[in-house]
Amino acid sequence: MNEIADYMEILGENIYKIAVYRKASKIIKELKQDIQDILKEDRLREIPGIGKALEAKIKEIIETGECAYHRDLKKQIPEDLLELLKIPGLGAKKIRVIYENLKVKNIDELKAAAEQKKIRDLRGMGAKTELNILKGIKMLEDNRAFxxxxxxxxxxxxxxxxxxxxxxxxxxxxxxxxxxxxxxxxxxxxxxxxxxxxxxxxxxxxxxxxxxxxxxxxxxxxxxxxxxxxxxxxxxxERNEFISALYYSTGSDKHIAKMVSIAGTLGYRILKNETIDINDKKITVEKEQDVFNILNMPYIIPELREDCGEVEAALEGELPKVIDIADIKGDLHIHSNWSDGINTIEEIAQYARDLGYKYIAITDHSKSLAIAKGLTERELLKQIEEIKGLNSRIKGISVLSGIEVDILMDGTLDYPDNILKELDIVIASVHTGFKQDKFQMTNRIIKAMNNRYVNIIAHPTGRLLGKRQGYEVIVDEVLKEARENNIILEINASPDRLDLNDILARKAKEMGVKMAVNTDAHEVLRLEEMRYGVFVAKRAWLENKDIINTYPLNDLLNLLKIKKV
DNA sequence: GCCGTTTTCGGCCCGACTGTTTTCAGTCG
Missing domain, CATH: 3.30.460.10 (Beta Polymerase, domain 2)
Known part of the structure; x- marks a missing residue:
């Protein structure tokens, strides 16, 4: 379905028709029941967004494994042309112009055309477009292997x-x-x-x-x-062989190299895919822990094995007691159907409670993010009332009223202070003007951090893994400001973001900055992505005290209030 | 292509930014 939409886009179909296909693709992916069963029961049309035409196509795909309409579209344009949509800044219209004028059929040919400066002569394109295309292709190539x-x-x-x-x-x-x-x-x-x-x-x-x-x-x-x-x-x-192969293949190479050299000084050898031995006499290892025991050190979890000081820390008994997923007591960045999420606040609260959480924060988008149905002041105040009502009847979990307020181009926020002060928690984040230079962007974020009601900066660098570089920002300045202003930085757990990343999160910890691991979920299933944020936190050596959503509710609330006096 | 308590057509996904133009089309969140 999504591929049909891609084809239609390049062929210049009606944008609403395209949107219907994209939406259908998403709906089908998120179905809780098997689509084949729904078809058997003849209930496809009951799904909102599926009409007569889509019903027929879904039926055709399930029954024959393909679809005539899709085949037709495919005949009209080369398959590889769809790949070009992945290049940032290149959309369907430009791709069509490039294809029709230069007969470019895939990324390699596009790269050649751009290098030969042929793009700049096309209608609506210039030297800048050409350069951006080359940059985009380079990014894709760098990530292709990953x-x-x-x-x-x-x-x-x-x-x-x-x-x-x-x-x-x-x-x-x-x-x-x-x-x-x-x-x-x-x-x-x-x-x-x-x-x-x-x-x-x-x-x-x-x-x-x-x-x-x-x-x-x-x-x-x-x-x-x-x-x-x-x-x-x-x-x-053999078990012995399994354990040493497990240890060795986990890596990293640098970690292993360091361990091998330490083993050497103790008279041991650790060999790849073989056993550990001393003077050619094999030592039996029953579990991975034994490898570390032999070298007189505590177990180092795989997430730390990057030769970033973990071996030295282990030898000195100074390994951190890193956070575990079970330590997370709540998720502080969640969208509901009040903005662009799909679940009601109550559904989210119930799902979170089933995950064992003690609290959550509902943080929908603010008004300037129109495409995400950002809340007006009036809607936000209404939502606060609804959450109060929910808290009075739901047991076992507390729902905090929050917002993900947009940091506007000049660093001011999308709501005035008298609105923000009504909330339990305020997350601020950048969603526009990604191309500001690093000084503008840094000042913009710092200005937002200076608002007395802002608690958290979400996805602080704005990157999308493998798709978009983060915006330019002087991270050291942001970290310094965070420490001085009691601002929490987010580790966004969405696997497309992981922002802050492990390196920056570790740096933040070293500078005394606290963090929150949040999913930014737009549907309850994605609350499960918390683990990816916890992985980042582990790799960053973070302990419970570094992560505010491991705190009991009261401690968390006290921390959030610090700036408000 | 879907939807509808304003229902068989006309609205739906808005607005800012970028890079191209020289007033705006294309892209993107």
């Missing part, structure tokens, strides 16, 4: 689910970069302990979603998945 953790991890987990049920599989683990929870990874790496390698590999090769089998050896199998990522399965037959 997949975001938010895509790779769930796939890895679903493969594990399949393989652990295979006869003879005693243990199976995700390893490599995914195990360390890096924000972007090159491949999925799995390690199995099984007495039946043959059948394990066979199941692995026959899973759904495989594009091709790349390589197979007795102990190894590599596949390439439809979604564009490689998955490796390595097989061990």
């Amino acid at each position: 997949t975001i953790l938010g895509i790779a991890l769930p796939i890895a987990e679903s493969i594990i689910d399949i393989l652990k049920r295979v006869e003879g599989v005693e243990e199976i683990e995700i390893t490599g970069e995914i195990r360390r929870k890096r924000e972007m990874v090159r491949q999925i790496e799995l390690l199995a302990l099984t007495e039946n390698p043959h059948i394990t590999k066979k199941v692995f090769k026959q899973m759904p979603g495989i594009k091709e089998v790349l390589e197979e050896t007795p102990n190894r199998c590599s596949i390439f998945l439809d979604v564009g990522i490689k998955a490796d399965l390595e097989i061990t037959k």
